[in-house]
Amino acid sequence: MGDGVGAVFGALADPSRRYLVERLADLGAATPTELAGELPMTRQAVAKHLATLAHAGLVHGTREGRNTVYRPDPAPLRDATAWLDRVGAQWDERLAALARHVGRASS
Amino acid sequence: MGDGVGAVFGALADPSRRYLVERLADLGAATPTELAGELPMTRQAVAKHLATLAHAGLVHGTREGRNTVYRPDPAPLRDATAWLDRVGAQWDERLAALARHVGRASS
DNA sequence: ATATCGTGCAACCATGTGGTTGCCCTATGC
DNA sequence: GCATAGGGCAACCACATGGTTGCACGATAT
Numbered sequence: 001m002g003d004g005v006g007a008v009f010g011a012l013a014d015p016s017r018r019y020l021v022e023r024l025a026d027l028g029a030a031t032p033t034e035l036a037g038e039l040p041m042t043r044q045a046v047a048k049h050l051a052t053l054a055h056a057g058l059v060h061g062t063r064e065g066r067n068t069v070y071r072p073d074p075a076p077l078r079d080a081t082a083w084l085d086r087v088g089a090q091w092d093e094r095l096a097a098l099a100r101h102v103g104r105a106s107s
Numbered sequence: 108m109g110d111g112v113g114a115v116f117g118a119l120a121d122p123s124r125r126y127l128v129e130r131l132a133d134l135g136a137a138t139p140t141e142l143a144g145e146l147p148m149t150r151q152a153v154a155k156h157l158a159t160l161a162h163a164g165l166v167h168g169t170r171e172g173r174n175t176v177y178r179p180d181p182a183p184l185r186d187a188t189a190w191l192d193r194v195g196a197q198w199d200e201r202l203a204a205l206a207r208h209v210g211r212a213s214s
Numbered sequence: 215a216t217a218t219c220g221t222g223c224a225a226c227c228a229t230g231t232g233g234t235t236g237c238c239c240t241a242t243g244c
Numbered sequence: 245g246c247a248t249a250g251g252g253c254a255a256c257c258a259c260a261t262g263g264t265t266g267c268a269c270g271a272t273a274t
Contacts, residue, residue: 121261121262123262148262148263148264149263149264149265151263151264151265152262152263152264155261155262155263156262159261172271172272173270173271173272174271
């Protein structure tokens with residue numbers, strides 16, 4: 001996986017991880033075992049997914065007593081959105097340039 | 108890779124594929140060999156990446172004579188942005204709910 | 215008609231990834 | 245102190261993925 005935006009897109013490519021992000025965005029905070037209870041997989045698998053999400057900066061886990069609480073971080077989402085917007089704008093700008101060219105040709 | 112949004116995120120996870128999307132959004136159309144000339148990999152590798160992007164709906168290839176021309180399609184980008192906005196809104200809404208709760212507790 | 219260029223397809227290889235099980239460590243409850 | 249619950253770490257397995265090479269096929273140019 002690439003760094004920065006690449007890690008975010010890579011993390012969001014897996015449906016289980018997207019579910020975890022949605023669930024954490026809804027709950028605000030949760031432990032791996034809580035989340036594992038809602039998914040058809042082992043706690044360790046969920047922990048790995050959370051580690052991937054943490055590596056992408058989408059969640060952060062802090063140890064509180066004997067259980068670790070994970071909280072979401074929306075900042076990388078904005079980075080990913082920024083990339084999408086940039087490419088979309090690039091596309092639109094090219095379309096506009098094409099329209100200008102066509103308009104000049106037809107005038 | 109998952110269908111729909113998952114395929115888009117999975118396709119955008121690879122830096123080479125992001126480069127291809129950006130380049131195609133800039134050029135408007137290009138052939139695999141043209142694109143392969145700008146990347147440190149084989150033409151077939153680029154063709155595979157283009158196939159992945161096409162499977163995600165981000166590009167479409169049409170055969171014109173003896174060369175295949177690939178053109179970008181921005182529609183899946185909007186789907187991905189919609190997912191990011193939805194989760195971001197979920198996060199913001201939870202923050203607002205927390206603020207309401209704190210406000211009520213302090214009143 | 216023949217050579218050539220651009221593609222597509224298939225096999226193959228190395229590595230990464232999702233998932234499992236097993237073990238150990240640390241913090242809580244009695 | 246001792247049992248127990250939650251978590252991290254490591255090994256392991258099956259399979260997907262990124263990349264390569266080789267070859268066959270259709271379209272163009274001479």
